[in-house]
Amino acid sequence: MGDWFTQAGHGVRFEWGPVGASFLAEEVACLVVIDVLSFTTSVTVAVEMGTQVFPYRWRDETAAVFADRMGASLAVGRRAATESSPWSLSPAALRRAPFTPRLVLPSPNGSTIASAAEGSAVVAGSLRNATAVGRWVAGQGYGTAERPVVVIASGERWPDGSLRPALEDFLGAGAVIASLRQCGRDRLAPEATVAAAAFEGIGDVAATVTGCASGRELVDGGYADDVAIATEVDACKVVPVLIRGAFADTEAAK
Secondary structure: OOHHHHOOOOOEEEEEHHHHHHHHHOOOOEEEEEOOOOHHHHHHHHHHOOOEEEEEOOOOHHHHHHHHHHOOEEOEOHHHOOOOOOOEOOHHHHHHOOOOOEEEEEOOOHHHHHHHOOOOEEEEEOOOOHHHHHHHHHHOOOOOOOOOEEEEEOOEEOOOOOEEOOHHHHHHHHHHHHHHHHOOOOOEOHHHHHHHHHHHHOOOHHHHHHHOHHHHHHHHOOOHHHHHHHOOOOOOOOOEEEEOOEEEEHHHHO
8 A cells, every 4th residue: 555545744644443553553653542432531531540451452261361460450341340340341330440550441442453553652532631632642742744643533343343433533533633733733634634623613522422323322221421421521631651551641651
């Protein structure tokens, strides 16, 4: 593939899903993962409480082995949470759960992208911390033609496993890109420009995310609180960065 598919020459880039992330990861200095419902939102909630979060590709028997090796608690599926295993991909459940210093958080989308990224700084972004992420990324010198950043909307999966572009992730990516532009990062790829414009022009972000396909799925499933937390726009100042295999507050990187 030619350089045009890497959006070469632009300081701020935008792409979709695990394949897009793997294709651009070696071309950029920083990768911001967006999975609003709910991996990166859950990461912000956990890291706010002082928990280190280890991304992991799959929630299977290997995840339990990995958690044991890391000395970490293992998050389970939303509906599998119990009193003895209260940690899950649900941001609301994580807020209620007892504190754990280390948590393995598998997911097929955002966690898979983060755990596979190599060779660049990896940041967990969401609607909750978009402005903080943009400021941190720009403050580290990323987002220029020499040190480009790509913002990855994780998306969801169709039943056949293919990528389903998800509106909430498009808006989350746009929020981070808009913050980067406010910080003077103006060499945006057209893809990034459109994502930022979508976020800035949407109006009521919470209502839009709640009413979109992914939001309706969670609300109808009894997880309206997760959507409410995910749409706390800029309520979080924490910037989780992947440090030695785990997301931690940027203060831990110093």
